[in-house]
Amino acid sequence: MNPPWPNVRADFPVLHQQVNGKPLVYLDNGATSQKPRSVIDALVRYYERDNSNVHRGLHTLSMRATDAYEGARTRIANFINAADPAEIIFTRGTTESINLVARSWGHAHLKPGDVVLTTEFEHHSNLVPWQQAAKASGATLKYVPLLGADGEGGLDLAALDKLLTPQVKLFAFTHISNTLGTINPVAELCRKARAVGAVTVIDAAQSIGHIPLDVRQIGCDFLAFSGHKMCGPTGIGVLYGRRDLLDQLAPDETGGGMVVNVSYEQATWKPSPERFEAGTPNVADAIALGAACNYLDALGRDQIAAHDTALVKVAMEKLSALPGIRIIGPRVGAERSGLVSFAFANVHAHDVVTFADEDGVALRGGHHCNQPLMRKLGLTSTTRASFYLYNTEEEIDRLVASLQRIQKFFAG
Amino acid sequence: MNPPWPNVRADFPVLHQQVNGKPLVYLDNGATSQKPRSVIDALVRYYERDNSNVHRGLHTLSMRATDAYEGARTRIANFINAADPAEIIFTRGTTESINLVARSWGHAHLKPGDVVLTTEFEHHSNLVPWQQAAKASGATLKYVPLLGADGEGGLDLAALDKLLTPQVKLFAFTHISNTLGTINPVAELCRKARAVGAVTVIDAAQSIGHIPLDVRQIGCDFLAFSGHKMCGPTGIGVLYGRRDLLDQLAPDETGGGMVVNVSYEQATWKPSPERFEAGTPNVADAIALGAACNYLDALGRDQIAAHDTALVKVAMEKLSALPGIRIIGPRVGAERSGLVSFAFANVHAHDVVTFADEDGVALRGGHHCNQPLMRKLGLTSTTRASFYLYNTEEEIDRLVASLQRIQKFFAG
Amino acid sequence: MQDLTDLYQSVILDHNRRPRNRGKLPTANRVAHGDNPSCGDQCTVYLRLDGDRIGDISFEGSGCAISQASASLMTLNLKGKTAPEAETIYAGVHELVTTGKVDEDNLSDLAALAGVHQFPARIKCATLGWHAALNALKGDPITATTETHKD
Amino acid sequence: MQDLTDLYQSVILDHNRRPRNRGKLPTANRVAHGDNPSCGDQCTVYLRLDGDRIGDISFEGSGCAISQASASLMTLNLKGKTAPEAETIYAGVHELVTTGKVDEDNLSDLAALAGVHQFPARIKCATLGWHAALNALKGDPITATTETHKD
Numbered sequence A, B: 001m002n003p004p005w006p007n008v009r010a011d012f013p014v015l016h017q018q019v020n021g022k023p024l025v026y027l028d029n030g031a032t033s034q035k036p037r038s039v040i041d042a043l044v045r046y047y048e049r050d051n052s053n054v055h056r057g058l059h060t061l062s063m064r065a066t067d068a069y070e071g072a073r074t075r076i077a078n079f080i081n082a083a084d085p086a087e088i089i090f091t092r093g094t095t096e097s098i099n100l101v102a103r104s105w106g107h108a109h110l111k112p113g114d115v116v117l118t119t120e121f122e123h124h125s126n127l128v129p130w131q132q133a134a135k136a137s138g139a140t141l142k143y144v145p146l147l148g149a150d151g152e153g154g155l156d157l158a159a160l161d162k163l164l165t166p167q168v169k170l171f172a173f174t175h176i177s178n179t180l181g182t183i184n185p186v187a188e189l190c191r192k193a194r195a196v197g198a199v200t201v202i203d204a205a206q207s208i209g210h211i212p213l214d215v216r217q218i219g220c221d222f223l224a225f226s227g228h229k230m231c232g233p234t235g236i237g238v239l240y241g242r243r244d245l246l247d248q249l250a251p252d253e254t255g256g257g258m259v260v261n262v263s264y265e266q267a268t269w270k271p272s273p274e275r276f277e278a279g280t281p282n283v284a285d286a287i288a289l290g291a292a293c294n295y296l297d298a299l300g301r302d303q304i305a306a307h308d309t310a311l312v313k314v315a316m317e318k319l320s321a322l323p324g325i326r327i328i329g330p331r332v333g334a335e336r337s338g339l340v341s342f343a344f345a346n347v348h349a350h351d352v353v354t355f356a357d358e359d360g361v362a363l364r365g366g367h368h369c370n371q372p373l374m375r376k377l378g379l380t381s382t383t384r385a386s387f388y389l390y391n392t393e394e395e396i397d398r399l400v401a402s403l404q405r406i407q408k409f410f411a412g
Numbered sequence C, D: 001m002q003d004l005t006d007l008y009q010s011v012i013l014d015h016n017r018r019p020r021n022r023g024k025l026p027t028a029n030r031v032a033h034g035d036n037p038s039c040g041d042q043c044t045v046y047l048r049l050d051g052d053r054i055g056d057i058s059f060e061g062s063g064c065a066i067s068q069a070s071a072s073l074m075t076l077n078l079k080g081k082t083a084p085e086a087e088t089i090y091a092g093v094h095e096l097v098t099t100g101k102v103d104e105d106n107l108s109d110l111a112a113l114a115g116v117h118q119f120p121a122r123i124k125c126a127t128l129g130w131h132a133a134l135n136a137l138k139g140d141p142i143t144a145t146t147e148t149h150k151d
């Protein structure tokens, strides 16, 4: 259950510190991952050697910066097996990517009577933008139900089949739930949506750095993710869109770099990806995101997935043994991603997090940007432990020991 | 004419390299500035020590990251003398900041019959968003004229007085022109606009890192700038907005972190700044932008401005002596910012840039995201040399020598 | 980090385990709701004003031990008080949770909240119920959200 | 970087200084416009089709020495050609400016463009006029923008 790559932890400087006098156990990877040396170095190298504005420059530094920036785009296209680098739009992250589709696509295509479909367990970032798009257009937002009192049953596929009428213009769903750990059957969902002519949008924030991902095999129209959850820097993310859809889409933001001709009266747009990248892009972080792709592929995403799965299995078994614990999402032994969310009857998640922190264990407690789901499950918050490639079984033992101490303290 | 800070060039690793066998002379600061060691170090330190998601975390790393991120906000509020850190919204850069106002404010306040006012020499990023806002609302976009065949006369203030009718709801203008080098009398423009009840938006992309800037003294309502032009990293910028205006404004993007209550039916928003920062923010780059503020203030922004001014004066004198050169913007001796744009009758700007690059001199050639202005001046492109705190008089001599070689080659 | 027992004193644990005046107050003539959007804590305060005094007071909600205990302590300390008196008591609590200084004789059992000042992220938890109570006193039905307050 | 004289050969300089067939063509029955939005270069190509052959051709526009010289060379090389012949010639030019390989006998004076391949940022300059010409031949009035082309 230790990472299958010897010394992989040495790649992550942040892991080698004490928190409250104890070696840090970082189990908040669902919120953001740590960064390997090679990604940090990519930033430093860019700023020390190549830094320049891109696209409109003809001097050496500007050409180097442009090549590196566009090279990162190509690298990321390759990482998700997109057909064309022009299908990769750099954004700040998942949230901005989804907003871009909700606004640009939503504004052009949604009208009263249309249905936008999503699920009962979306992150606020894949929910509120659709509420707004529905409100702006007069479309109706509907939710595919989640099965099970603890959300253990996943999406209700029978209900989905009923909901998927020709009125459905767009179906937005998460690949992996950041709260339940549920892995959605995304290729199947895309197939079903396509059958009624609905456009699909996948929130891949929790999957991109954790499992192999191939947009053409999945068959989605749009896919959104953040760099910071996949060993990349903050401030950079991606919207993948099928080229033919992107070329029909109006720009979301306007300004320098995305125009062909500008007069005082009007302006015309470049094709994708420039059309959607107004202003100076986040050059350095895009390049570092390319370095993150290299890092993850060098380890092997199938191996990362296997390690995540092994860790969460052990964690589920050990956590289930704790008295009074309620674990949400798929049951022990069922397929789930490398995170687990739980609640104690008598200790609030924030107290759990504060106590675990005293033991050097970093957890997340709260509604995980999933308020409606929490309410549906009769919870106000959970504590979440989320694993990544550098976590070890020993760290799970540290987690469990800390939880035992907490229970004892509050049982007092 | 050398930088008044001994060894300041040693702070910038990128400057110490050869380009095409010659020491780099970086005169493309109008496009982006280089980064001092302390800013690069801030990024590295964050990723090596504190990296974590902000706001919703209670463990040690998350609290450290939150404190550093909010500390950067306070630092930047202080840098521009904003009344309240909640008036500082982190964006990707100037372009996104202006789009945010154009969309959110424009959507709420503009209607047919209204006038949006801007000037004839705005960057595309402060022009196309207003075209779009006018188009979406039915408002009319009008331009304050630029005086002089070479744009040397600055804004036509008499024409402005005529244009500033009560129909004008918003007046957007640049602080410093990225093409002409003109410094607008921003406080006066804000005063005039306020007299007719118009909201003011200042594009401070070219001024923020170059001259002291005090939003309360200027009296603007909104002000936009980018980190990458002020020694900060790419991917981060700021929208300053007066608190009372921001609190009335609807969010532009929605998602995690900016909501109070979310149900399946609806959502409510936090106040500024969270309301405008949906999703995981660009934590690392915001912190590094705070470091850039520290760096610039340690040197002294008045001293930076004085150095810029001294350099551009020398450059104007030496360039004016070149045969067949046409310099646009304020005349030799008149007030202008630290950049100069020029054209030769017989050598196109792109050829100039390519030749100068062979001599190690980095320049920018093209329309500088100012197509309508170029057309107005009867130009298709210019070459621009833009200076910053680390440039020297010797570098201006290298520029002039290179331009002489180019003229000779093409006269050949 | 300070020892957690500073934060989770026995008074806090006791009030968390057995919150006083918890539940709806059938006779309430004022009610206000508080939200801590960063962490999802919620608190509704019910109170009955008898003339200018708080005749009775209760709370409902969910949140961490700090927020629950603080709300419970709040009900004990505000019962029988006028609005100005309540404001004064809250000023003392605010001082306490932000500075840790216990210099008011009349803080009594509230002194248990002093440990909060070493955990700035928890200050909002400790003040949530108080904000709701003050809003209820003002007859302000608007939801108190801790994000609009500087603490 | 390669020596700039590879890029700015005397043929290029000559065509830049004295562009051939520059200006509007009064007898044109086809016209197309090309844009290089990254750098602002523009080129309008006028041509008169006589049957299936280019009877006459001219260009107007602004841009760097490379784009002007290449457009000038283009007019000389396309005059009298059919559309398929023009496509073949452009294929050779494209090969030339992207790889620098001069292996076609019939490229003649166009070989001066070989230096472009060492300056990838300038490939769009060298192909702008050609794209406009091919569009004009196709009767495609749409603006050719180099951004939509992979070169």
Ligand SMILES: Cc1ncc(COP(=O)(O)O)c(C=O)c1O
Binding pocket: A256, A278, A279, A280, A281, B030, B031, B093, B094, B095, B096, B123, B125, B126, B174, B176, B177, B178, B203, B205, B206, B226
């Ligand atoms: C005057 C002016 N406004 C706006 C911008 C746009 O800034 P950014 O590209 O960082 O969004 C720039 C820089 O390119 C500029 O010089």
Ligand SMILES: Cc1ncc(COP(=O)(O)O)c(C=O)c1O
Binding pocket: A030, A031, A093, A094, A095, A096, A123, A125, A126, A174, A176, A177, A178, A203, A205, A206, A226, B256, B278, B279, B280, B281
């Ligand atoms: C499932 C899911 N969707 C969307 C997001 C939003 O991502 P970001 O905050 O990087 O925009 C997250 C992460 O917070 C997530 O876990």
